[in-house]
Amino acid sequence: MKFIHFFAMLILSLGFTACYKPGTIEVKNSISNAKIKQLKWGNVYLGTNLLPGQSTGEITIEKEDQNLPASNKIKFTMEANNRQVYLETEELFSLDQDELKTIVLTDSTVVVTP
Amino acid sequence: MKLKTLLAFAFLLFGACSKDSSLPDGSEAVVSNSSSVSFEQLVLLLNVKTNDSAYLVVESLDSVNLYVNNAWWNKVSSLLVDTTRVDKISNGNRFLSNNKINYLVLAKQGIRVPALKTAGDFSTYLNSWYTIKPGDYACFIESFSVRFNDGSSKTYFPYKYIPFTIIPESASAFVGEIELQLQP
Numbered sequence: 001m002k003f004i005h006f007f008a009m010l011i012l013s014l015g016f017t018a019c020y021k022p023g024t025i026e027v028k029n030s031i032s033n034a035k036i037k038q039l040k041w042g043n044v045y046l047g048t049n050l051l052p053g054q055s056t057g058e059i060t061i062e063k064e065d066q067n068l069p070a071s072n073k074i075k076f077t078m079e080a081n082n083r084q085v086y087l088e089t090e091e092l093f094s095l096d097q098d099e100l101k102t103i104v105l106t107d108s109t110v111v112v113t114p
Numbered sequence: 115m116k117l118k119t120l121l122a123f124a125f126l127l128f129g130a131c132s133k134d135s136s137l138p139d140g141s142e143a144v145v146s147n148s149s150s151v152s153f154e155q156l157v158l159l160l161n162v163k164t165n166d167s168a169y170l171v172v173e174s175l176d177s178v179n180l181y182v183n184n185a186w187w188n189k190v191s192s193l194l195v196d197t198t199r200v201d202k203i204s205n206g207n208r209f210l211s212n213n214k215i216n217y218l219v220l221a222k223q224g225i226r227v228p229a230l231k232t233a234g235d236f237s238t239y240l241n242s243w244y245t246i247k248p249g250d251y252a253c254f255i256e257s258f259s260v261r262f263n264d265g266s267s268k269t270y271f272p273y274k275y276i277p278f279t280i281i282p283e284s285a286s287a288f289v290g291e292i293e294l295q296l297q298p
Contacts, residue, residue, distance in 0.1 A: 034237040078233065080240035082152070087236060107234025 020063045021098035027074065028055035030106045034080040041093065041103075042072030061095060069096040074103060087111040153246045155286035156180065156253060156278075158219040160192065162260070164210060164296045171202045171209035172260055175217045177269070181254040185244050188224030192217035207262040216291060248282040253289045260296070270297060 029036045029050040036050040044065045047056035061068060071092040077084050090110040095101050160178070162170040174194050180187040195217065202209040223244060230236055255274045261267040278289045 031233045031237050033241050034233070078236055078240065080237055081243050081245060083240045083243060085236055085240065087233065105233055107232060107237065109233045110231060111233050111236065113230075 022063065023061045023068045023095040023097055024058045024100045025061055025093075025095055025103065026055055026058045026101070027103045027105065029053065030104050031078070031109070032107055034078050036105065037077040037079055037084070038075075040075040041095070042066060042070065042075075044072070058100065066095075068099075069094060071095075074105065076105075085113065088114055153280055153285060153287070154222050156182070156187065156219075156221040156289050157286055158221070158253070158255075158276075158289045159216040159291040160219055160255075160258070160294055161214050161216050161291070162294045162296050164208075166210075168203075168205075168210035168212060169215050170260065170296055171197050171200050171211045171215055172262075173197055175219070176259040176261060176267070178219050178221070178258040179256040180219075180221050181256060182244070182246065182251050183254075186224075187244075187253075188221045190219060190221045190224075192219045204263070207264040207266065209263065246280060248280050248284075250277060250279050252277050255292065255294070258294070270294070 025041055025044075025046065027039055027041070027046055027050075029052055031052060033052065035052075037048045039046045039048060039050065039056065041061075044059075044061060046059050050056065066072070071094040073092055074089040075087070077086050088111065089105075090112055093101065093103055158178075158180075160175055162172075162175070164170055172195075175192040177189050178192065179189045195215065197209065200209075200211055200215060201213060202211040204210075223246075225239070225242055230239060252275045255272050255276070257269055257271045259267055259269045272294045274292065274294070276289050276292055278287050280287045
């Protein structure tokens with residue numbers, strides 16, 4: 001093999017290995033009688049105004065949004081009966097490159113008010 | 115030539131790594147009633163009459179337990195009265211006056227706060243607020259407590275309903291001047 005061919009193959013190999021594969025995250029609101037607003041995974045915005053039963057759909061997390069793998073809390077504002085409260089999950093949710101993570105927020109999800 | 119082709123192919127591979135991410139629409143939905151004035155407070159004037167048609171003189175009425183229709187509203191004390199300037203006579207363990215003494219009760223809606231640990235707890239808490247709309251209601255005075263001069267206290271149960279009206283865009287309603295009887 002000529003050196004030039006070897007060099008080209010090396011570049012190709014680097015191209016494949018250096019390729020950043022974004023992760024995908026989806027959050028579903030299964031909390032009774034409450035709307036979820038300003039939903040974030042860490043500082044990555046995922047969606048807003050999710051009624052019970054609704055989900056964000058699959059959100060692609062790009063490198064510029066959050067370098068993966070990463071673990072973050074889900075942060076959101078809960079609204080019900082014209083009153084609202086800012087909450088964060090106690091649990092950290094991890095996401096790796098090329099991973100699809102589905103998170104379901106339920107009545108039993110442990111939350112904190114920071 | 116081959117090298118150029120291979121390099122171009124490599125650049126294409128790098129470029130293919132990034133793709134558009136489409137986030138859902140982040141616009142805020144309009145929150146119903148968020149711009150309207152929410153009702154918050156009941157205002158009552160309570161006076162307490164004894165059997166001999168005199169009025170009880172105390173610093174305050176304690177633990178006035180109130181309901182609106184059949185929903186618990188709050189348990190509050192009346193505002194303090196400076197009784198040193200009231201024309202009164204001592205009768206046993208209490209002060210009495212021939213002049214009517216009104217006790218002002220300002221009762222905001224009270225919420226019994228549960229232990230808030232889960233999202234469901236918070237949802238229940240937010241939904242437990244009693245949304246009261248304009249209209250006619252009945253305020254129920256279930257009980258109140260009086261602390262006498264000798265330090266003793268007693269709880270009375272007048273079980274009195276007082277009709278009142280909440281007008282639109284008002285934050286408080288005057289329930290009325292209500293006479294309570296001090297049963298023996």
